[in-house]
Amino acid sequence: MAHPPDVYSDNTLQEWLDAVLHSSKGIKLDFKSINAVGPSLDILLAKSSKTPINRPVWLNADIMAGPNVYHDLGVNATRFLKLIQDRFPNITISPGWVTLYLPSVISNRTYSREMVERMYNLVKDLPQRITFPARAVLTRSAWENFYWLLRQSDRYSLTLWQGSSDPLKLDDLLFIRDSSRPEEIYYDIYDPLLSEFKQIALNPNRKKLFYSGGRLQMYFHPEDDDGISVKWFDAEGNVSTIQNLLASNSGMLTLQVEVQSKGSLTPMVSIAKSSAAYPLEDLVKLITGSNNPWGIFLQPTDHVALNETLHVLKRLNDQNLLYLPVWIGMDVSYESFSTPGYIHGEDFIGSINAIFSAVTIAPGWPKERLDMGYTELMVQDMLQLCKGVMQEVSFQLQAVALGKTWLNTLDLMKASPMYTLTVEHTNEQATFMDGYHGLMAIRDCMERGVYYKLPPDYRHSFPTIYST
Secondary structure (H helix, E strand, O other), X not given: OOOOOOOOOOOOHHHHHHHHOOOOOOEEEEEOOHHHHHHHHHHHHXXXXXXXXXXXXXXXXXXXXXXXXXXXXXXXXXXHHHHHHHHOOOOEEEEEEEOOOOOOOOOOOOOOHHHHHHHHHHHOOOOOOEEEEEEHHHOHHHHHHHHHHHHOOOOEEEEEEOOOOOOOOHHHHHXXXXXXXXXXXXXXXXXXXXXHHHHHHXXXXXXXXXXXXXXXXXXXXXXXXXXXXXXXXXXXXXXXXXXXXHHHOOEEEEEEEEEEEOOEEEEEEEOEOOOOEEEHHHHHHHHHOOOOOEEEEEEEOOHHHHHHHHHHHXXXXXXXXXXXXXXXXXXXXXXXXXOOOOEEHHHHHHHHHHHOOOOEEEEEOOHHHOOOOOOHHHHHHHHHHHXXXXXXXEEEEEHHHHOOOOHHHHHHHHOOOOEEEEEEOOOOOOXXXXXXXXXXXXXXXXXXXXXXXXXXXXXHHHHHHHHO
């Protein structure tokens, strides 16, 4: 047994196992050749028949080409996975990519969507826990893809590893930790960086570096993961009013965004109960500067406003100023709910993916199409529109319309672990009791994966009525 750069050793697997089983350590076997897998599993099986292996066992191999590698140089994926299933399945599988990190003067590729999806398709039907080894220096730039991968199963995790000369940054590790659950990430990192990372990561008072496309539960940590605990607010009054709100509360702040004139493409936020409008970029900077946890729900008025909003978000993200949840929501026109005056659903998603994709996509149906509630065809067409989307998606539902037909909307949640529902009911739409049946229909069916966008008086009434 040896580990590169060493390739020869007089230490046999049998001897190594004997030593490890007399320690408190787990077992990880890193296979560099498919020819070593079968005999090693036979030794493990024989050993387990005599001595209980009462500790974690990880079996690792790089099974496909990864960043900056253009040939399949790894262990044969099909044979590796089959040998494990046939001979010693009660382990954690660690299937990785062969990678190369190039000097900083050369452009490095990262883990592409194709690489991550190909890996997922290889392992998605396996019953074991799976930890994907990812080269840490290349992981943050591909976080949207890894975030998607982790959401596909609660059995999945990442193991971040560092090459001996990789220039890994502390902020990259903090970003990944803050944008995932603690149990989802393992760290195979060298000191002194690892020790520094542990010290800072465990500081409860530090500002979190959150992925803007991440799920709200991972940011706000509501009690029991219940979306009803996430509060929603509208931007009202003036900047001073908003500053007071930011200092005294936390939650999601809804911002209506428009481009007010053709001469200037600066996206502006319209403030309720005021004739004033403020530049979106300035307002987002104000929000990100708050000491309390806030997210933003941006609602552009049209396609132009959408594109300009996304350009602002990209610019802020490039400046490392966008460490909070960001939602982009619009009512869209598509197939059975095609409606003049609304952005086409494919244009909505296409702009997001083309300009700045690290957001939660929040599509809704045109209100003119909700007379019969959420019909099966409307729900299925919305699912078709969102098929293949890598981001979190939260479908925007109106409580009054849910009171007419709601059962079909359960299919939205079943379609993907990345999908949630947001039920909205406002004073402008109807009285609280007009939306009561729709709110209760969803609440009685599910508590997790549903948010309730309600004004303060409705929000206070809803839990009270529900609890009785």
